[in-house]
Amino acid sequence: MRGQKTNEKMFKPKTHAHTEDIKKFCETFPEFRKVSSNVTKHVTIMGEISRQVALRKLLDVSEREQELACNNDHATAYRRVVEMLQNPIFAKEDVLRQALLYILRYEKQNKLPEILQLLTLRENYSGAELGLPAQMLCYAGSDQRKLDLFGTRGLLQRTKKAMSRQLKGVENIYTQHTPLLFEILDGLLTCRLKETEFPFILGAPFKERPVDVFVIIMGGATYEEAACVAELNRQNPVTRIVLGGTCVLNSRQFLQNLASIK
Secondary structure (H helix, E strand, C coil), X not given: CHHHHHHHHHHCCCHHHHHHHHHHXXXXXXXXXXXXXXXXXXXXXXXHHHHHHHXXXXXXXXXXXXXXXXXXXXXXXXXXXXXXXXXXXXXXXXXXXXXXXXXXXCHHHCCHHHHHHHHHHCCCCCHHHHCHHHHHHHHHXXXXXXXXXXXXXXXXXXXXXXXXXXXXCCCCHHHCCCCHHHHHHHHHHCCCCCCCCCCCCXXXXXXXXXXXXXXXXXXXXXXXXXXXXXXXXHHCCCCEEEEEECCEECHHHHHHHHHHCC
C-alpha cells in the first residue's frame, strides 16, 4: 500500500503548475511570435545571401580581386583575368569589375586593347560599359593620382610590403586588402604625414597625436573604409575618428558615377 501511494503521489499530475505554465506562455506568446518572426527573416536573408554567393561564385571572385589588388605579379594577374573574361559562369558585373581593377593596377602594361577585345567577345556589354576601362584611366589613372594607391612606386615600399606578407602570412585571403585611408590615418596618428601631400590650411604641423579627426570623402566612403575607421578607433581609444561622405559607396554605384562623368 505504501508503495502504491508513493507511486500515486509521484505520478499525480500537477494541474495547478501546468495551468500556470500555459498562462505564462499565453502571456508571452506575442513576444514569442515576434522573436520567431525575426528569426525567420534572418534565416531567409542568410539563405538568399548564401544562394547568391554560390550562384555568382563570389568567393572565387573575391579571392581574385584581393590577389589582384595586393600582389605584384603581372603574369599571374593577366592569366587569371583572361580566364575570368573567357568563362561564362561569372556574372557580367563581376567580370567588368575585375577587368577595371586589372587595367588600373597594371596600367603601364598597356593591355587595354586586349581587355576590350575580350569584353566585346562576351557580347553582353553595352557601348557605355565598354567605354568604362578608358574612362577609368582618365579618372583614376596613375597620372591622376598623387598618392601611391597600390604601394608599388618605390622599390623600398614594394620590398617592405612583400617581406611583411611573407613574415606575417595571410590570415584571411578574402580580407588581404587595406584601404589607402588606413595608411593616411596611421600617418596622421603617428605624426608622419608629409606636408607636401597633406598641407595645413591654418597653423603649423602639430607634433602631438590628435584627439578628434574628421574624415570627409567626396564621392562616397566604402564599407571597407568604414571598417578601417572602426578598427583604428578600437586600437586608439584616446583618439576619435569620424568618417563621413556624400554616400556609402559600393562598386555598382561607383561604376554608375564613373559612366556619368563627361
